[in-house]
Amino acid sequence: MTGAAALAWLRTRLFSSWWNACTTLVILYVAWRVAPALLNWALMDAVWSPADGALCRETPRHGACWAFIAEKSQFILFGTFPADQQWRPALVILLLLSLYALSAWRVLAPGRLALIWCSVLALIGALMWGGIFGLPYVENERWGGLCLTLLLSTFGLAFAFPLSILLALGRRSQMALVRSLCIGYIELIRGVPLISVLFMASVMLPLFLPAGLSIDKLLRVLLAMILFAAAYLAEVVRGGLQAIPQHQEEAAMALGHGYWQRTVYITLPQALAISVPPLVNTFIGFFKDTSLVVIIGLFDFLTAIRVSLSEPRWSGFGVEAYLFAGLGYFLFCYPMSRYSQRFESRSRGGGLALDEIRGANGKT
Amino acid sequence: MDSENTRHAHARRHFFPPRRRALVYQTLLAAAVLLTVGYFISNAVENLLARRIASGFAFLFRQAGFEIGESTLLSYSASDSYLKALTVGLLNTFRVALPAIFFSTLIGGVLGLGRLAPNWLLAKAASSYVEVARNVPLVVQLFFWYSVITETLPAPGEALQPVPGLFISNRGMALPSLLWQFPVTLDYPELIGFNFSGGLSLSPEFTALFLGLTLYTAAFIGEIVRAGILAVHRGQIEAGRSLGMNERQVMRFIVLPQALRLIVPPLTSQYLNCTKNSSLAIAIGYPDLVAIANTTINQTGQAIEGVAIIMFVYLSISLTIAAAMNWYNAQVALRGGAA
Secondary structure, eight states: OOHHHHHHHHHHHTSSSHHHHHHHHHHHHHHHHHHHHHHIIIIISOBOOGGGHHHHTOSSOOSOBOHHHHHTHHHHHHTTOOGGGTHHHHHHHHHHHHHHHHHHHTOSOHHHHHHHHHHHHHHHHHHHHOOSTTOOOOOGGGOOHHHHHHHHHHHHHHHHHHHHHHHHHHHTOSOHHHHHHHHHHHHHHHHSOHHHHHHIIIIIHHHHSOTTOOOOHHHHHHHHHHHHHHHHHHHHHHHHHHHSOHHHHHHHHHTTOOHHHIIIIIIHHHHHHHTHHHHHHHHHHHHHHGGGGGTTTOOBHHHHHHHHHTSGGGTTOHHHHHHHHHHHHHHHHHHHHHHHHHHHHHHHTTOOOHHHHHSSTTOO | OOOHHHHHHHHHHHHSOHHHHHHHHHHHHHHHHHHHHHHHHHHHHHHHHHTTOOOSSGGGGSBOOOOOSOOSSSOOOTTSBHHHHHHHHHHHHHHHHHHHHHHHHHHHHHHHHHHTOSOHHHHHHHHHHHHHHHTSOHHHHHHHHHHIIIIISOOGGGOBOSSTTOEEETTEEEEOEEEOSSSOEEEOOEEETTEEESSEEEOHHHHHHHHHHHHHHHHHHHHHHHHHHHTSOHHHHHHHHHTTOOHHHIIIIIIHHHHHHHHHHHHHHHHHHHHHHGGGHHHHTOOOHHHHHHHHHHHHOOHHHHHHHHHHHHHHHHHHHHHHHHHHHHHHSOTTSOO
């Protein structure tokens, strides 16, 4: 940009009117007052190495204490997974990240992608549990940290998504009973907070199972998350189905296709393709919602950080701990949200529709 | 001559026409659902018998026996019933959700307009805020604000006083309240001993929940407002300008009335979310409905009833808001239009 162009930009974007110029000056003044203190606290004066832990507890406070996050990093990433086996959850995290990247890239046909998902998820199960290929067995009470958060959200979505398609189709069904059961289910789940569904899984479900049978807590919670996510995803899929013009279905009918052929080959692929942005927004909401398991005491990323904080040596550094937790979630959610926004501007030519923000993002 | 296949197809159509097929499917589905539900119920009855828990809602009238940190809207003591404890919880839910809805609408409106402002810095600041708040889970934000209040703020003795009468300390906020007498006067909080008395005292739990909920919901409302304004057709704005209106008039008389029609439906669903999200109160120890129902479940073992109460209350709120929204939509719908 040349000097003249820069000047023109400044004039139009920052100083176009008195009111505009005042706003600019006020923002610059606030930034000038706040930013140095914040930077000093967070970076310059911060304590980074656990060896300097004593500095954290000095008064007056030194700066931000990132030391305990460094010390607890293994616990925050992998929970209490046996130390000599931690390459397994590390590999699982890498596998999951590449799975996300591969799906976002959209070069593979949906069928092949689904096949890859199934085999990678099976591989992940084998890696985490062990007991085969000479890997020692690790019970799932010891899984935890970031790895568990990713597992919960990935497995949750992988199971909720097919279920949501069935629910969405059921809600549009000609059969009155199927339709009303689906509507009842979707509206019931969407009307209550996630925490009540989690309570249902943690305290109520054991009552409904026969006396001898018990499902462990992780699977119960996963089940609750699946049932919860399916209701929200179903509404997104239904939105996509509704947007497909009626004549698509009629044309398929005229060609003599039955219901499942019409659905699987004609309507559903189109519906899913246009619902990518709201689906991704729902995924973001679901990923954030996994943090609620902290309330019923499952060892996810957030719980691991919270437990690290309860150690007397490191208590009183909640601000740092939750800033770090927030950063962790942000690093996953923000790329997803950019992806969905980019998709949207590509498919709509820059226009914005309200359906997108009505997507489930932010619901609990 | 009919081939084997066509004959089969004919036979299938004859014995299994779509209508009869639908009937068979639905009967099978109904049977499956009823059997599953019946199986669960019979298990539950057995389990409850084994644990000597009497099902039903009679426990509501028993003495609760636990104290509630905050029961400002209704006087409550440990000797009151579970029913009263749950009522206090419900009132506490509304006590935090309604102010959060009000303030998040204000802040959200400012954010939505701010992102569309001609000023580059303002637009960037507003959109950075929205991105951060939307992409971090609410529980994390609540823990964060709670830590900020309890760890970094001074004790009541050295409370911050940004404006006279408003005290901010690690014990929460204290602000002047109205005394409903004649003439109406302000009751200022005063530091007595280690805490404030008089005025309106807000606990750190309430303050953190209110702050977190408001700032989180505001980001979503900001997006709704922005999208609503952007959805108004450009031609409308140009037509307004060509009639000689200035920017403010175009906004006031052309854009906002049309944007509002689009903004209100998603806005109500955000209000609903805000109310549901207030159930995260339990994470930081604010006694809302869910927190008290949870204590009740732990004390009485009445898990089914407890969860049913939570679900019933939230469903009623959802359905009420949905009904109100439908009514509003009918009021503002374009007559004879496709909207």
